[in-house]
Amino acid sequence: MLATLENQLERLAHGGHAALLTQTRQGIEKEGLRVSPDAHIAQTPHPRGLGSALTHDFITTDYSEALLEFITPVHDTPAEALAFLNQLHAFTYRQLGDEQLWCASMPCEIPSEEAIPIAEYGSSNVGRLKHVYRQGLKYRYGKMMQTIAGIHYNFSLPDAFWPVWQQLEGNSDSLQAFRSAGYFRLIRNFRRYGWLLLYLFGASPALSASFMAGRSHSLEQLDPDTLYLPHATSLRMSDLGYSNKAQADLQICFNHLDTYAESLHRAIHTSHPAYEQIGIKVDGHYRQLNTNVLQIENEYYSDVRPKRVTQSGEKPVHALMHRGVEYVEVRNTDINPLLPLGIDNAQADFLNAFLISCLLGQADDLDERECGLVAENHARIVNRGREPGLLLHSRNGERPREELAEQILDKVLRTAELLDDIKGGDAHQRAVQAQRDKVANPELTPSAQVLNALRESGLSHSEWVLEMSRQHRSSIEPQLTADTADRLQQAAVESLDQQAELEAAPAPDFADYLADYIAG
Secondary structure, eight states, rough: OHHHHHHHEEEEHHOOGGGGGGEEEEEEEEEEEEEOTTTTBBSSOGGGGGGOTTTTTTTTEOOOTTEEEOOOOOOOHHHHHHHHHHHHHHHHHHHHHOEOOOOSSSOOOOOOOOOOOOOOOOOOOOOOOHHHHHHHHHHOOGGGGGGGOOOEEEEEEOHHHHHHHHHHHHHSSSSSHHHHHHHHHHHHHHHHHHHHHHHHHHOOOOEEEGGGGSSOOOOOEEETTEEEEETTTTTTGGGGGOOOOOHHOOOOSSOOHHHHHHHHHHHTSSSSSHHHHHHEEEEEEESOOBBBOSGGGGGOSSEEEEEEETTOOOOOOHHHHHHOOOOOEEEEEOOOSSTSSSSSSHHHHHEEEEEEEEHHHHOOOHHHHHHHHHHHHHHHHHHHHHTTOOOETTTTEEEEEHHHHHHHHHHHHHHHHHHHHHHHHHHHHHHHHHHHHHOOGGGSSSHHHHHHHHHTTTTTTTHHHHHHHHHHHHHHHGGHHHHHHHHHHHHHHHHHHHHHHHHHHHHOOHHHHHHHHHHH
16 A cells, blocks of 8 residues: 555656645544433433524534534535534533533443433424434344544535546546445555554543443443443444444445445445334334335444535435535444544644554455454454554554554655645644554553543543533633534524425325335
């Protein structure tokens, strides 16, 4: 990959086009539970002051009524995206009363699945569809795993980059096909090397004991209310609570758009016997949208996804097939409870350099054997990532974690140097150096820092995260600007009006609406 990457960077630089690599587009989606003052999942409805979770552009809910999701617009720099995310937090705090916004990926105290309220989106057909989909997740996987939160980092390069790179590559495909192939090249390399991000930024080595109540596990006891693994990096990204043989057998292909779309299309149109036993509508109540392996595309979980903004009523897989890949969504980012927003600018700068390196790196496909090695490396890192002497798979057999990490960082550094040469300063190179320090000293990783902070505090996981959540609120809430407050208040009012209009408009019976949606 290094020779390929250096060659690509050199060609872009010599052609006077390297500045296009600095014109990245990024947006951030961040989830977070609302919790009561005693660190239990909130039982209150989505605050009306935040607007409609169905129609608001920036503030919605994920699985649970208590699981907020912030969505920034696409920005020209990571700093701008983070600044907007900061304002979403500050505005939301003003609407929470004595509730807190949980600042960790693994959830707060949840006494039982019955305590997890499924998100409500009103009486319109699209609102009912979103709710029924979540009912299906409950019946298929249980509600507990759906309370885990994370950060999604959306990344793309400017439109002007693609014809330039296509010409340098001597490619004669349509520009749409070339761009989609380029993003899948990024995705393939992300899957090869994404384990490094889990090591560097994983921040969920421990969790509340209530999360595993009544289930067998191999976690150790840190205190009576906290479970952990001593060298874990990201239990969020492990298989805890996520047992889904149907998805494990899907073998979604990430090599090319056509095979990816075909395998997803097959999954959302193939009935699964276990889900047939659940039923669709039982005693007058919908349990799931259908009995297929996937109810909709979003049910398939992966650590990176090809994405395109959809049109009204359009399915994601159809948008990709018709108009190609527009951006990639990185989904393996934990919320770092030590950071006010869960992510900071240095991490985003590194992510951009890493993703550009993946895009311009090796172009070969992932075969079945390599996919197996990728999965094994992932499992080793999330559960044992900081273990001394840990070995990981490579094309040259098993090698020490540090050796493979340094090889990847060497590549990312080449990209970082070029970005800094163009933009001035050394922000990207400093971001890479910070990651080298973590490779040399695992105690500098967020997962180690979280465990050390837990031990030093003498608090349980839930008590400590609650205290950190309060501290972050105190630092962020006063930063809300008057202009942003007015803008978000207006957006909340408009979103409520939009939901009311949807619910008042003539509409087909939900059963007919659902049948049309599934058939589409």
